[in-house]
């Protein structure tokens with residue numbers, strides 16, 4: 001089976017396109033499957049079980065899983081956004097930073113090494129284009 005269009009690590013694009021139709025109410029997996037044009041298995045096994053898409057607390061009542069449509073859509077958008085940022089971050093060259101405000105790669109004049117609250121070192125600089133504070137985590141290999 002070919003599926004070059006769907007990257008395993010990202011959400012199915014249908015969620016972002018048809019997800020806008022979802023209302024702030026509960027849907028069954030079957031209903032979502034019909035609205036979004038994705039399989040029930042994809043919703044159940046991939047989105048909910050593997051990726052932690054939000055389900056309603058009384059999820060297993062009568063064996064049915066209920067999902068709030070609006071919550072699912074917002075979750076999918078956020079999930080997708082994070083993947084895009086991750087991808088952009090991974091594509092950075094040695095001296096580049098990612099500026100969220102400029103939405104692109106920038107090269108600051110200098111940076112400082114700081115330690116985050118959780119003890120992870122990162123480089124901190126100021127965006128030469130817009131002046132925003134920009135951070136870049138230091139990978140193990142560096």
Ligand SMILES: [Zn+2]
Pocket residue numbers: 099100101102103106127128129130131132
């Ligand atoms: Zn900037």
